[in-house]
Amino acid sequence: MKFVSDPSLIVTSLSVLLAIVFCILWRRAQARTTACEQLWRNALGSLADRDYPGARALAAMMEGTARASDLAASLRQSIDALEAEGHDQQRARRELEDVLAALQDAVLMVDRESRVRFFNAAATNLFNVQLENVLGAQLLEALPAFGLESAVRAALQEGKSSAQEVQIYGPDVREVFLRVAPVRQSDGQVTGAVGIVQDLTEMRRLERVRRDFVANASHELRTPIANIRATAETILGSPEDSTLIERFLPSLVVEAERLSRLVTDLLDLARADSSDQIPHDPVDMIAVIYQAVNRLKDRAMQHHVAVNCALQDGSASHVQVLGDAAALEQVVFNLLDNAIVYTPAGGSVTLQVKADAENGHRNGDNTVSLLVSDTGIGIPTGDLPRIFERFYRVDKARSRAQGGTGLGLAIVRHIVENHGGHIKVESEIGQGTTFTVTLPGT
Secondary structure, rough: OOOOOHHHHHHHHHHHHHHHHHHHHHHHHHHHHHHHHHHHHHHHHHHOOHHHHHHHHHHHHHOOOHHHHHHHHHHHHHHHHHHHHHHHHHHHHHHHHHHHHHHOOOOOOOOOOEEEEOOOHHHHHOOOOHHHHHHOOOOHOOOOOOOOHHHHHHHHHOOEEEEEEEEEOOOOOEEEEEEEEEEEEOOOOOOEEEEEEEEEEHHHHHHHHHHEEEEEEHHHHHHHHHHHHHHHHHHHHOOOHHHHHHHHHHHHHHHHHHHHHHHHHHHHHHHHHOOOOOOOOOEEHHHHHHHHHHHHHHHHHHOOOEEEEEEOOOOHHHHHHEEEEHHHHHHHHHHHHHHHHHOOOOOEEEEEEEOOOOOOOOOOOEEEEEEEEEOOOOHHHHHHOOOOOOOOOOHHHHHHHHOOOOHHHHHHHHHHHHHHHHEEEEOOOOOEEEEEEEEEOO
């Protein structure tokens, strides 16, 4: 075998071989760089999509060379920072949503195109709609009959805030106070509108009740006062006329007693309205009933009405409630007095009290039921929903003739509800009426 001994040929061959090796190494480095760049681009895409686990996996695949390891370390730091910031934003968003959901006022937000983007629980209740039917829908389509679009349109198109009391129309008419304000970016551009709707319906109803009460109370007070004044002036006009004095003094006493009863009932009603803290003393309802019956014994005899007590036998603990004995006696007294007044002569009134575990509250507590039944004239069906209103009388002439103030049943309802109970009434014209008071037992 002969070897090539030409030096130039050897140098040329070595140069070609080195060039081939360099090309191979360069292509491998280029491929590795391209793969690293692709991993980097993919990792950035995962970060943009907030796919932090995917970005971490791609960062791990970039390990190898010193440069790739540095890139991977920087990528992991970015992932940690963005993930922590994302968690903070999610927590802040949840806290804000919890606060808005807990608000008693309705809160809604629309975007620039008037599409609903937020609607809290109070809003779904106020407008009587389902959340899934509202989110993403046009405001006018989601809430077509509520009259909000004009205020929202002014906020979106003109950037104006507004506050006004309006009526919204749905299953029923609600009186609300509406505040609408534009939502702006940092550059001042309007991107949406937010509305807060406060339901004033109950407040306005109570204001009307208060006005009616003041008007009725003034009227009821004015009548006996005017009669007393007129009678007194008549007597003063003829102070020596004993016949005149004897004639008018009884009416003076009657009007004074009427005024006294009215003032007493007004004070009792005010007390019942303001009784936030009811005593939790054991009260024997059987004893309460007997005390009320004894107080009205003479009145029942005058009206020739029999009063029967069909009380449950057993230990007193079976018919005990926790509360105010004096207030509960007033409940029995007012119901019994009403029954006597509206029962014709020869009729009867029956009182029953019993402990009833089977019909107790949902939490398993016993209840005590008090029933006051009469064989009286009955109450028309149309009047039943209103008999617990202040100054409401079914038979005004009869009530006034018997000294009624129109406040007795209102006082009863307030006392019963303050004790955590409820009252219902059943009546039939010509057959009689039954009031049932249910109270939590001990």
